[in-house]
Amino acid sequence: MDFEVTAMKTTYDANILTYCQWRDDLTMQQSPFCHVDNLIFCCLSYLNWDGIAEGFTAAESISLRDAARLWEHRPTAEQKVRVETDRDLLRQTAASRRFGEVRLFRYAEQFSETQQQQFSATAFLLDSDTVYVAFRGTDNTLTGWREDFNLSFLPYVPSQAAAAAYLRGILSLGFSNVYVGGHSKGGNLAVYAAVQMQPKDFPRIRAVYNNDGPGFVTDLFAEPQFQQLQERVYTFVPQASVVGMLLEHDEKYQVVYSTQKGFLQHDPYSWCVIRNDWYYSEDTTNTSKLLDSSLRQWILGMKPEEREKLTDAIFHILQSETNAHTIQDLIGGGAGTLSGVLRAWTDM
Template sequence: MANILDYLEWRGDLTLQQAPFNPVDGLILCRLAYVPFDGIAPGPGEGTATIGGAARVLLAQQTPERRAVVSGLWKGDAELLAALMDSGRFSGMLLESYVSELDPEEEKQFSAFTVCLGDGSRYVAYRGTDSTLVGWKEDFNMAFTTPVPAQRTAAEYLRARAAEKPGPLRVGGHSKGGNLAVFAAAFCGEETQGRILEVQNNDGPGFEAAVTAQPGYRRIAPRVRTMVPQSSVVGMLLEHEEAYTVVHSTQLGLMQHDLYSWQVRRTGFVCLESVDEGSRMVDRALKEWISSMTPAQRETFVDVLFGLLDASGAQTVGQLSLGWLKNAGALARTLKGIDEPTREAMSSILKALSHAARHSLAQAFPRGEERRQNDVPAQQDTGFQG
């Protein structure tokens, strides 16, 4: 079994002139979009830096702040940066227009950069959800409103990059970043849209039907390439008009969202025929749950849920977990302070989720098979970054 790190060992020495850009190259850039290049990568209008040079500076660990950034990288990212630094294929690619924004008031988390690939085209890569609660809140907001701030900014970012230079464009991202890539490509305007070669959506959620019915979305849909692992949850959310490719992951459950678990060949992915029954079951349950609520109910649920998390004092998912005993008291006090109508709304929403899950389970398994499934110990999932 091989992943993107193995791919860099196999083909990292080949230039794009020797081996054309392929979806695995795009996956690597989408993972690189999670790396915090603040203070290293140039912003819009500030020039360029090579990927190899930016990786070298980040890994140098010259200051306590830089060491903290490196120690906080996702598992595999440091190894990826080291491999890119020495890669004849990637090290000389030019990194430009790096943007990273976090706005609690606007409930917005957004980051993107653009890479000049060296074959005349540029790749615009959007970051997925980071570990901040602001980022997670914006993701949940997608359940009742479109566009969210990051989606608007994604389209503006793509238009601005297109206006700076001529030439073909590729757009991509992972998780929320994949959603932003598709949204930006759909709503960047016809002139910019006409220059887009393809959009790479790596296990990113879809959109409500009102979005997929828009002319801009319809125009770009044939150029969207969506990849999901066999037990995808995030990538199956909401609606997808485009077809998707199922990629084999070596992880279990939600951890299949981890790009380092996706299996690759020399120029593409190790593919399967379809997602598994567990993914289809969760997809049905979530869609039924969401459709059972009005947009106002969805907004209430999200606001109350993140109000509880905000009461803990945590700013990141990690802080919430590390301080759980301390945070539990604050959460309980906030829960007691919720007014009765909101408490009742939360209760009805959670009941709808429970009903949807039972209904999907009954559809997924015959009676006897369901009993056998219940006899199997549950797999343990851990947290993931999306």
Template sequence: MFHMNDYLAWRGDLRFDERPLNEVDALVLSCLSYLDFTGFVPGPGAGGVSLSAACLALADEAGEDVSGRVRSLATLDAEYLRRLASSRRFGDLVLHDYVDQIDEGSSLQFAALRATLPDGDEFVSLRGTDSTLVGWREDFMLSFTVTEAQRRAAAYCAEALRGLAARGRDAYLGGHSKGGNLVAFAALSCPEGLRPRIREAYSFDGPGIAPEIMPQSPSSLLGDRFHHVCPEHSVIGMLLSRPEDPHAFVRSDGSGMLQHDPMTWECLPDGLARAEGLDDDARRVDEAIAAWVSQIDLDHRAEFVSELFGVLGAGGAATFDEVLQPPSIQAVLAAAVSVSDQSRELVRRLVGATVDAYRTSAGERVAEAREAAARQARELVRDVADHLALAGEEGEAEAPRRQPLLPRARGTRPDDDA
């Protein structure tokens, strides 16, 4: 299976005036904002720098391990950066107006940059979720409120479109994961007079927008200029999706949730390889989440999210990596004793899924450590499950049973298992 690295080998020698921008180009540029370009790409109004110079400088500083500069679970590496920088297609693009903002107090995580194409049009790249708890909390907040990142994205894109309109040029908008949601929100919030300047808008496995927050969908305003592209096993991208909106599904060689990584998507010389649709496992998860969203009002969604991330951050962790460390995981398990059944169950699932993803990644990259990593992961998941089950029993024995935040299915008794 061929990926974005292979695409750079196939099309890297062809400039955009020789082959127009396609959806793989849009994916490449959408992922560009996952890189921490602090110190390498100028901020708003401070000029620009070539993509080649920025990527090579970042790679030279980081050495062979650029993971410290990648603000995502996407597996961008030094080889990819150097191929991108050396390509005729992307190397001469001018990067500018880089912003990177995070504020735990307001659950804000927002980053973006702009790339000027050879014809004067621009690609606006909006960063998706990183591995911080702030970023993931903001993803969950999409189900009940307009987030600060969405407001920043709308303002950032509107400013870019005003400048382009004055020069008679257009913009492409693109983002992966939460970045795709920001693209959708920015397009919907765009002043009507500027909307024709959006040439294409791409949401790559990005969550939708709750209809209670934004009644219209991006495809209803942009038509076929809006593209929602997801892998076969899409959970994040189908969150808050609307049945009436078109979705394109693409093939991936990732396992389960790891298909969210765009570096696992199959690329062709002029596009992404299409899949028949969602796989059955993803469809079952998506239907369960959709049922949850439809059964709980906005206020209770907010309460649930606050409780959930209060538990995950109980040990002082700032990222999901840190949640799994011994000092933090012990505090998380202790905090889970006093929360609702729903939060306790979701903590168990999130910890288990995160461990499983790292176990799979370790197995693929370090063959000699595969069995040890898998054994440790199984032990951790088992310990988490046992501890949370015991916590639930002790909580019921020592305190009155809490009212669940989620409604029970019709026909079940209060003491029935969910």
């Protein structure tokens, strides 16, 4: 492939699907794990691997190629596809030399409306001594969104505790090279989980990836022993990032070009790739900076108990006025649903 043509295309619209085509015939041994691979595993973690990749150890793992075959034979309702592009990604990766023999194990999912928890994780075995732990981001349930809001006033949320326990279990298996990451809330979980590990395990944590995930209400890296880990935390945000700018980030972030605009840049399939890395921008947009500053002042201007009351009010209205459990339920209700929510809000 002519690189000049590749570079020109990359500048505008090459994404992780394009990358899969380029790297199709190169194994992880031929071309080592990179930042782009990280996001691909994060996207694959959005898929429902229940009953397919639940083996507890590497010896009980299943190749992505075989897992995809089983997944495709499921009824559509059980596949639980977040976006159709996830299906495209699965088919491309499963058929490739680079990803087809990557092995999945220890799929976990915890969901509770009463505990306000939406959590899932998948372990991807890259070779006998290297594993990537992917934490799923926010799904389309109101419970998942509620847990996101809870991040603004709680010292930790249930999914953060679950993520730490999950990573602790992976480390107990003795892998020398452990990568941890997630997209959206999954990125927050990855950072939180890694920081909760014992300092003696830090050398085995090769990198932690926060792909446009929110920050924290407290400084996780305040303790001196965490400095060695902080240097291996990679935070990527698109130019017009909203989610990735929320709350406090002590670590540095790198800005990636996106083919989308505004909030839609949160879509991982819009992030631009050049060769085996991101196509980087020098900084976020002025709009993103203004929104970040405004939200930061607004959130920090409220006491934690005030943030909690506001969150309770928002979700009480959404559930009492709509009976909705997912974002699709809200959208499916049409204008009547929206007007009911707005009416209840103005009556408060």
